[in-house]
Amino acid sequence: MTQRALVAFILALALVTGVFGQNLGTGTGGGQRGTTAAAATPAVPAKPTPRWPNGKPLLGTSPGEVSLWLPAGGGGERFINADSAVPVPDKLRESEVPMQPWARALFAYRLENQLEPHTRCRPSGGPRQFLTPYGVEILEMPSSQTIFIMDLGGPHTYRAIYMDGRPHPADLVPSYYGHSIGRWEGDTLVIDSVGFNEKFWIDRQGTPHTDRLHMIEKLTRTDYNTIKYEVTIDDVGAYTKTWTSGFNLRWVANSELFEYVCQDNNYAPELMVGTQESVDRTSKIVP
Amino acid sequence: MRHPVLSLVVLVAAAGLLILPLTAHHEITAKFDPAKTSTLRGIVTYVDWSNPHVHIFMNVGTGNNQVNWAVELESVVDLQKAGYKRDTVKPGDAISVEGITARDNSRQIWGNTVTLTAGNRRVFNVPEEPATPKTAGAPTPRWPDGKPRLGPVTGTTGYWAKPSASILVQSGTTVRANKNGLLANIADVDKVAPFQPWARDLFALRQRNRLADDPQYLYCLPPGGPRQFQGAMGVQFIEDKEHQRIFVFVGSVDRNWRLIYLDGRQQVGQVRGDADNPLYYGRSVGKWEGDALVVDTKGFNEKFWFSNGGLPHTDKLHLIEKFTRTDTNTLKYEVTIDDPGAYTRSWTSGWDMQWVANEELPVFFCQDNRP
Numbered sequence: 001m002t003q004r005a006l007v008a009f010i011l012a013l014a015l016v017t018g019v020f021g022q023n024l025g026t027g028t029g030g031g032q033r034g035t036t037a038a039a040a041t042p043a044v045p046a047k048p049t050p051r052w053p054n055g056k057p058l059l060g061t062s063p064g065e066v067s068l069w070l071p072a073g074g075g076g077e078r079f080i081n082a083d084s085a086v087p088v089p090d091k092l093r094e095s096e097v098p099m100q101p102w103a104r105a106l107f108a109y110r111l112e113n114q115l116e117p118h119t120r121c122r123p124s125g126g127p128r129q130f131l132t133p134y135g136v137e138i139l140e141m142p143s144s145q146t147i148f149i150m151d152l153g154g155p156h157t158y159r160a161i162y163m164d165g166r167p168h169p170a171d172l173v174p175s176y177y178g179h180s181i182g183r184w185e186g187d188t189l190v191i192d193s194v195g196f197n198e199k200f201w202i203d204r205q206g207t208p209h210t211d212r213l214h215m216i217e218k219l220t221r222t223d224y225n226t227i228k229y230e231v232t233i234d235d236v237g238a239y240t241k242t243w244t245s246g247f248n249l250r251w252v253a254n255s256e257l258f259e260y261v262c263q264d265n266n267y268a269p270e271l272m273v274g275t276q277e278s279v280d281r282t283s284k285i286v287p
Numbered sequence: 288m289r290h291p292v293l294s295l296v297v298l299v300a301a302a303g304l305l306i307l308p309l310t311a312h313h314e315i316t317a318k319f320d321p322a323k324t325s326t327l328r329g330i331v332t333y334v335d336w337s338n339p340h341v342h343i344f345m346n347v348g349t350g351n352n353q354v355n356w357a358v359e360l361e362s363v364v365d366l367q368k369a370g371y372k373r374d375t376v377k378p379g380d381a382i383s384v385e386g387i388t389a390r391d392n393s394r395q396i397w398g399n400t401v402t403l404t405a406g407n408r409r410v411f412n413v414p415e416e417p418a419t420p421k422t423a424g425a426p427t428p429r430w431p432d433g434k435p436r437l438g439p440v441t442g443t444t445g446y447w448a449k450p451s452a453s454i455l456v457q458s459g460t461t462v463r464a465n466k467n468g469l470l471a472n473i474a475d476v477d478k479v480a481p482f483q484p485w486a487r488d489l490f491a492l493r494q495r496n497r498l499a500d501d502p503q504y505l506y507c508l509p510p511g512g513p514r515q516f517q518g519a520m521g522v523q524f525i526e527d528k529e530h531q532r533i534f535v536f537v538g539s540v541d542r543n544w545r546l547i548y549l550d551g552r553q554q555v556g557q558v559r560g561d562a563d564n565p566l567y568y569g570r571s572v573g574k575w576e577g578d579a580l581v582v583d584t585k586g587f588n589e590k591f592w593f594s595n596g597g598l599p600h601t602d603k604l605h606l607i608e609k610f611t612r613t614d615t616n617t618l619k620y621e622v623t624i625d626d627p628g629a630y631t632r633s634w635t636s637g638w639d640m641q642w643v644a645n646e647e648l649p650v651f652f653c654q655d656n657r658p
Binding site for chain 2: 061063120121122123139141142143144145148150155156157158160164171173175176197199257259261263264
């Protein structure tokens, strides 16, 4: 079997067995194992934004409560609107995104070849971490000057946002979540991140980025049930100017973190640990 | 040797001169043969600066006889701590590498030493960390309710690392093992734990295979049980008082988190009541007994090794773990292992961990250099 055929076979197998279930964007992918995500949205108006005693909006789970944040569109929503689709307010069409030519070519390729690193259990930085059907919990504790985003739909890991006023370190090793520092601007949490590696996709379609990516995310809990998530992509390696997109997160009550490990039962271990063009790693023992 | 030119370049060192690496994150002798020492000289073609192990690729030989070798080194985390950066060695640099080559005869070498030809400068040298003398720390920090704080005090950073033992061995027994739990003497197998015969044989097999089948390194699967406190990257405790739960952030493998509930729930229903879904980290419930956090965990799956060195367990594994921060710098870890599927009786083990002040848990992903 050629390598290409092998990859195709593994992909087909994975699709059949549901490894990529998270990518299908059904919105109920997490329902059976972990959440009640499919519960109907109540028709009553949402309660106002909950707040800490100091007046700041509470993004995490209120004391005594159990909850997660899920993508309001189920996770299948696009970060960039397709040219052929119905126009969406505040969201650029594909041809309007200021991609450099190579980035546009790569984006087109990825749209046709959806072998996303997420499916090989890589952590996903930026908007992508919010776009899984399992969702996230935002862990915000008065005793900690760090906000953690517990990324439930990945390889069982988390992202840290430092709120103690520290700057970005000078010599960052590129990483999946980058280095994030946050501050409050009124009712909005503004997160500034740099130091990303290029080993993940920032959204589901495969919007390109480079290690020069600088991301500004704004999280605003507009009412009890909603976080408005906006992100500005500033990446001179892939774009000719900055651009902005976003989506809403939906509060889901009575759902809590559980153990989901991407590697568990992943039917594509060869893709996770196996061959690489430049070196013989066919041995079972991998670096 | 398949390549005649290569055989000129590869200087096989005298047999018996075994230079063993000291600090690798996993048992590199499973992949590399300590008896196959070599020296390579060539030109760097690529530097893969990523965890778990950095790789430098180099062309060895001349003209049409050039071949590309992969030189495996320590982790980004360790190399950075030792003062090296991703551009310490760059493509085009001439280097020489002294090390041990792969058992499968592929063109891979573990780099014991790397020397930049220009200036004859030794690089990527990670010195063995000197054993830190145990100093009496300040008194245990406490919450307003008087309970010990397991994590950093607000406004400070730090985490737990440097476990004083690298393998789970029953209390009262001394067994020499390296950092990965590979026994110095295979005859010590029976001393390690009160194994049932099948478990003893499986443990011995894993040891004889030099831990080559470890799911943690093959597939980056989580280190459940005591092993999460044996990793080179350490752990952090995040105490969420508002929700009566404690997160253990596990620094090694894939930067996982484990949850310990202190809200009085039972060990069922933590995954929507799915009792048929055993877990890597199990179902953990904790309570404070004086100054000790006592955690009871059941519901493990059998897909991981629960200790360095490959001690077997079954889904009957039941752990009682006790965490005591005896002073600012010391976390005492005690564990009782009760697994009637693999052991003849319940048994205990334990070790201390040290506080690493003013540092965040290193960012380490086992998956990082996988394709």
